[in-house]
Amino acid sequence: MALTATGIGSGLDISTIVQTLVDAERTPKKTLLDNKESTIDSKVSAIGTLKSALSSFQDAIDKLNSGAALNLRTVTQSSDSYFTATADENSKAGSYNISVDTLARSQKLAGVSAIDSSSTVGAGSLAFSVNGNSFSVDIASTDTLSDIADKINRASDNAGVTATIINTDSGSRLVFTSDNTGTDNQMSVTATDTSGTGLSDMFGTGNLQELQSAQDAVVYIDGQKLTSQSNTIENAISGVTLDLTSADSGQTTTLTIAQDNDGVKTNIQNFVDAYNTLMDKISSLSSYDADTDTAGALQGDSLVRSLESQLRSRLSNRISTDSGSIALYDIGISTDRYGKLSVDSTKLDDALSNNMNGIESLFASSDGGIATSLDSLVEGYVKSGGLIDSRNTSYTNETNRIQDQRDALDRQMELLQARLTKQFNAMDLVVAQLNSQSSSVTSALASLPGVVSG
Incomplete structure (x- = not known):
C-alpha cells in the first residue's frame, strides 16, 4: 500500500484544513436535521401524553355510559347473618322484612x-x-x-x-x-x-x-312464602338478588333499598374533573406561552383542534326524553369561557332527587347520550389503528426520512472530503515542484564565476 504524506511541499496541515472545510459544510445541514428530529421526538412524546389523558378520561366516562352506573342503589340490612342482598337499577326504594326458613341443598x-x-x-x-x-x-x-x-x-x-x-x-x-x-x-x-x-x-x-336429602330454600318476605331451588334468589323483589347463607325461621332481617344519589353525584363529579384535567393537558400540549416564548409540541396541530371542537360539541348536546329535552346545564353543569366545566351542587342535587330518569337519558341514551357519544369519540382516537396510531405512523415515517437524509449527507461529505484532499494534494505537489526548481536556480546562480555569496 502506498503511503501518502500531505503538506510536505507547502508545509500546510492539509488534513486539518480539509476537515475544517467539510465540517463547515456539514454542520448547518446536520443541525437542521437534528432540529427536525428533536421536533418529531417532542411530538411523539406529546401525542403519547394525549393518548394517556384520553384513556383516563374514558375511564371516567365508563361510569356514566350505562344506566346501571347511573341508577345506583344503596342496600342496608339489619343483620348480615342470613343473606346478602344486591340491587340493580330496576329495584325500587322500599323496606322489606325477610326471614330464611330453610336453605337449599344438594342430594x-x-x-x-x-x-x-x-x-x-x-x-x-x-x-x-x-x-x-x-x-x-x-x-x-x-x-x-x-x-x-x-x-x-x-x-x-x-x-x-x-x-x-x-x-x-x-x-x-x-x-x-x-x-x-x-x-x-x-x-x-x-x-x-x-x-x-x-x-x-x-x-x-x-x-x-x-x-x-335434596331440599328447597324457603324464605318469607313480609310474611309471604317463597320456595326456591337455589340459595340465590333473583327478582323475588324486583331488581333485588338475595344470596342466602344461613337459616333461622325465628329471625327476621330488615332489608332497605334506597336510591344512591351520593354515588351517582360522585360519578358525575369525577366525569367533570376528568374532563377538566383532559382540557388542561390539551392546553399545555398545544398552547403558546408568551412570557417564556415557548410553544407546546402540538401547537396548531389539526388533530388536537379537531378533538377539542368535537369534545365541546358533544357537551352541548340536548337529549330528548319522554318529559322533554335535557342538557348538562339543566342539571347544574356549565362551561366557562376556557372550555372547562363547573358544577352547581345545589342544582345537581335537585336533579338527582327529582329527575334521575332524565339524568340517565342525558348521559347514557344510545341516541346521542353525552357519555355514550364521548366514549365513541375518544375510542376513535385511542383504539388500535385509530387516529393517534395513524399520527404516530406518520411521525415514524418522518423519522425514517430524516435518517435517509443523514445517510445521504454522510455520503456527500465523504465525496467532498475526498475531492478537497485530492485538490490540496495536487496544490502541494505543485508547490513542492516550484520549491525544487527555485533551489536548482539558486544553486546554479551561486556557481557562476564572480558571484559572491552574501
Whole structure:
C-alpha cells in the first residue's frame, strides 16, 4: 500500500484544513436535521401524553355510559347473618322484612363401603338421571373406586353429578352429589352388571344410602312464602338478588333499598374533573406561552383542534326524553369561557332527587347520550389503528426520512472530503515542484564565476 504524506511541499496541515472545510459544510445541514428530529421526538412524546389523558378520561366516562352506573342503589340490612342482598337499577326504594326458613341443598347418595379406594367392583354400567337429563358410564372389571369416580366426573354428557371418595373407619365409599341444589335435582342411579353382581351389590336399589336429602330454600318476605331451588334468589323483589347463607325461621332481617344519589353525584363529579384535567393537558400540549416564548409540541396541530371542537360539541348536546329535552346545564353543569366545566351542587342535587330518569337519558341514551357519544369519540382516537396510531405512523415515517437524509449527507461529505484532499494534494505537489526548481536556480546562480555569496 502506498503511503501518502500531505503538506510536505507547502508545509500546510492539509488534513486539518480539509476537515475544517467539510465540517463547515456539514454542520448547518446536520443541525437542521437534528432540529427536525428533536421536533418529531417532542411530538411523539406529546401525542403519547394525549393518548394517556384520553384513556383516563374514558375511564371516567365508563361510569356514566350505562344506566346501571347511573341508577345506583344503596342496600342496608339489619343483620348480615342470613343473606346478602344486591340491587340493580330496576329495584325500587322500599323496606322489606325477610326471614330464611330453610336453605337449599344438594342430594348426596353413597354406595356400600369397600376396603379402600383401590378396590375393584365388577363389570357393567352405572346410569344416572337428574332433572330429566341422563347419562351413563361403562365400568370395566379392572376399574377401582377411584377409576369409577374419574369416569363419572369426566363424562362429556355428565348431567350434573360429582363423584367423590370418602374414607372412613369402615372403609372407602363412593359418594354421588348433585351439582345443583333443590328437590328438582334429585338423582336416580341404576346399576347394571355384565359379570357378577358387584355393581348392584354396591350401588343397586336398596344398597345406596342417602347421606343428605335434596331440599328447597324457603324464605318469607313480609310474611309471604317463597320456595326456591337455589340459595340465590333473583327478582323475588324486583331488581333485588338475595344470596342466602344461613337459616333461622325465628329471625327476621330488615332489608332497605334506597336510591344512591351520593354515588351517582360522585360519578358525575369525577366525569367533570376528568374532563377538566383532559382540557388542561390539551392546553399545555398545544398552547403558546408568551412570557417564556415557548410553544407546546402540538401547537396548531389539526388533530388536537379537531378533538377539542368535537369534545365541546358533544357537551352541548340536548337529549330528548319522554318529559322533554335535557342538557348538562339543566342539571347544574356549565362551561366557562376556557372550555372547562363547573358544577352547581345545589342544582345537581335537585336533579338527582327529582329527575334521575332524565339524568340517565342525558348521559347514557344510545341516541346521542353525552357519555355514550364521548366514549365513541375518544375510542376513535385511542383504539388500535385509530387516529393517534395513524399520527404516530406518520411521525415514524418522518423519522425514517430524516435518517435517509443523514445517510445521504454522510455520503456527500465523504465525496467532498475526498475531492478537497485530492485538490490540496495536487496544490502541494505543485508547490513542492516550484520549491525544487527555485533551489536548482539558486544553486546554479551561486556557481557562476564572480558571484559572491552574501
